[in-house]
Amino acid sequence: MWADGHPLLVDARWLAGRLSDSRVRIVDMVTEPEEYRKGHIPGAVYLNVNDSRIAVSSGGYRLPTYLVLRLLGYPRVVGYDRSWSEWGNRDDLPVAR
Numbered sequence: 001m002w003a004d005g006h007p008l009l010v011d012a013r014w015l016a017g018r019l020s021d022s023r024v025r026i027v028d029m030v031t032e033p034e035e036y037r038k039g040h041i042p043g044a045v046y047l048n049v050n051d052s053r054i055a056v057s058s059g060g061y062r063l064p065t066y067l068v069l070r071l072l073g074y075p076r077v078v079g080y081d082r083s084w085s086e087w088g089n090r091d092d093l094p095v096a097r
Contacts (some may be wrong), residue, residue, distance in 0.1 A: 007078060007081045008078060008079065009078065009080070009081050010079070010080050011080070011082065012080075012082060012087060014084060015041070015047060015070045015080055015087075016093055016094075018092070019041075019042055019043055024043075025031055025045070026043050026044040026045070027044065027045055027047045027065075028040045028044040028045065028046050028047065028084070029047050029065055030046070030084065033046060033048065035084075037097070038097070039084075039088055039096065039097050040084070040095070040097075041084075041087055041093075041094075041096065042094050042095070042096040042097075044096070047065070066093065
């Protein structure tokens with residue numbers, strides 16, 4: 001937990017409850033832009049991790065990107081470790097296309 005009470009990892013309920021919060025930025029780090037265009041969390045922006053020169057394993061939590069964002073001065077970064085594999089398969093969550 002951060003000192004101000006925000007978690008390091010969040011779940012779908014936490015994220016869904018903040019989709020309309022202008023202070024929350026969702027970064028989708030799928031490998032290919034085609035995957036992003038097929039569907040993503042509403043409000044998410046696409047970050048091509050290959051262009052960012054960050055090596056990540058496919059299907060895994062994007063820890064290197066998390067660390068880079070923290071090092072770039074973004075102190076309030078959280079991870080949604082279930083990612084699209086959970087969000088895109090749940091009927092109770094919105095999907096943007």
